[in-house]
Structures are given as structure tokens and as C-alpha cells.
Amino acid sequence: MVLRLALLGMGAVGRGIIQAALEKDLGLIITAVADSRSGCIDPNGLNLPELLDRKDKTGMCGDTGISAETIVKTAPYDILVEMTPTDARSGEPATSYIRDALQRGSHVVTSNKGPVALHYHELASLAKKNHLQFRFEATVAGAIPILQTLIHNLGGNEILSLYGVLNGTCNYILTRMAEEGLTYKQALDEARTLGYAEADPTYDVKGIDAAIKLVILANTVWKKNICLDDVDVTGIDLLTEEALRLAEQQDATIRLIGEIIPGDNIYRLCPRIIPKDHPLVVQGSLNAIIVRTDLAGDLLFVGKGAGSRETASAVIGDILSIRDIHAGGN
DSSP states (O other): OOEEEEEEOOSHHHHHHHHHHHHSOOSEEEEEEEOSSOEEEOTTOOOHHHHHHHHHHHSOSSBTTOOHHHHHHHSOOSEEEEOOOOOTTTOTTHHHHHHHHHHTTOEEEEOOHHHHHHHHHHHHHHHHHTTOOEEOGGGSSTTSOHHHIIIIIOTTOOEEEEEEEOOHHHHHHHHHHHHHOOOHHHHHHHHHHTTSSOSSOHHHHTTHHHHHHHHHHHHHHSOOOOOGGGSEEOOSTTOOHHHHHHHHHTTEEEEEEEEEEGGGTEEEEEEEEEETTSTTOOOTTEEEEEEEESSSOEEEEEEEOOOHHHHHHHHHHHHHHHHHHHHTTO
């Protein structure tokens, strides 16, 4: 079965999906794409090499008269793939795009944390009412299929707690400070140069990004109804080299650890001193998560938490899951 996709967002993840569609026979046709300034629509499928070339040369994917809203409301597609920048406080305009797509009878896959953190219950209910899929694996831990595993693959288990490294930018900075003795500013500048940190790294270094992921996990896995303000958050922006040196003297290091203990209503994120041989002491931009269950025991997940191909992998996994449901007639 061939599925038609409309992509909103042509940043690193959007390009990763387009490249995968070119490289692999996934049974997907991309009929519409929008970036922040333009859009293009072709019911028969866009010419993807031409699309990428045009974006590289002009900075735009298409016509300035075609917006993301135009595509959501009028383009032909089976799945809306929503990948616009996250707004942690309002979730807009992405939430409206997702709502409109579900209301017109299309499935939705998103990598956008804002709508899921703020409006998960509403959007999931709307999808269920319309017999549609609303999927968002890429919102937490990049290429690690943590949501699929916790929501679908651990049936019968009570998930008692979760804790781990959920932000690759912060992990990279802490790794470089500990291993090379870099100052916080030096490590941050290096992370920017390598593309791990944005020009404005506030969401990452103050812990907001990782805290949003805790909200998504709590609300989707444990069906809580918490918001960002319910998470006790301390970032790494005030961490000193002296603190890392003190940890080193204890044969330990520091990592930014997020934690959920639902039975005690604990949702927190803070730098913690942990032994160097602890499984959560991963290097560079990796993420690592430990899940504690009553039947399966402790489960460790490690993988790349960011990157165009890695995040695209999670998005494509959701798309193909929807394809398989269609193929099965469900």
C-alpha cells in the first residue's frame, strides 16, 4: 500500500525523511512540503531531488503563496508529518495543524514536543474518535523507541520508574568538561560548532527540553495530566568546573538526570553525581534511559538522542506502523 505524506518542516529531520524516501523503497509518496516561508503541492508526488536542489539554492522549498496552513487544509495526504519548531508554552501553530489534520480524517506523526506535552489527551482523544493514529515517537530520545516500548511492548508490566539522560546537548557538554577539562563556555561553543547546540541553547542547558520529555512520558505512558511547571528543573548552565573536579576525586562524574516515580508523583531533572561505571554515564550526545518494571525488571536503553537521520528514523518508524495497520485492515 502506498501512503501519501504531507511534510511540515524542512529542517534536518524533514530532509532526513526525504533522503530516506529516496534511498529506500518505503511505499511512500510525498505530495506536499512546507518550510517557514513557502510550500509545494503535487497530488502525484513531488520530485524529491528537484525539491532538495531548490531548497539548497533558494532557501525555500516552493511557492511563497503556499503556506503550512494551506497544505494542512487542502493538500491530498494520508498522513500529516508535523516537524515545525517546538513552542513549549503554547504548542502553536503545530497544535492547530495537528487538530485540523485529524478533523479532516488524516493520521498524524509529529516530532514536535509542544503539542504532545501540552495537549496530548485532547489530540489522542480526537484521533481515537475519528479512528486515526496520532504518533510521536521522535519527541523523546531520538532514535531510541522508548515510547513504543513502554506504551505497546511491555503489556502486563507495571512501570515503576524511569530515569536517565534525555538531552544530548547537555551530555556532550558535560562529557567534554569532564574529559578535557574545558570550561562550560568552551564546551558549549564546541557543541554549537558541531551542531549539537542551537545558537540560543537556553532550552537545552536550562533543562527545559529534557523536562518537556518527562512531561510527555508521564502523560502518555502513565496517563498523568502534568505540565512543565510540575517538573522540578535544574539545568547545567550554572555548573562549575570545580564541581566536576570534586566528582572526579570520588571516581564519579556528573550527568543531567531526569526522573519519574509516578507512585510518589516525583518528576524532576537535575545534575547528579554518579559513579563512572554507572550505565547512565554515556559519552557525547548519547541518551540513556533505565526503566524499572515489576515483571521484566530493569531495562536499559542507549542510543543517539538527536540528529537528522536518527530522529527521521523514529518518524519513519511511526509512519510505517500506520502503513502496517492499514495493510492489516485495522
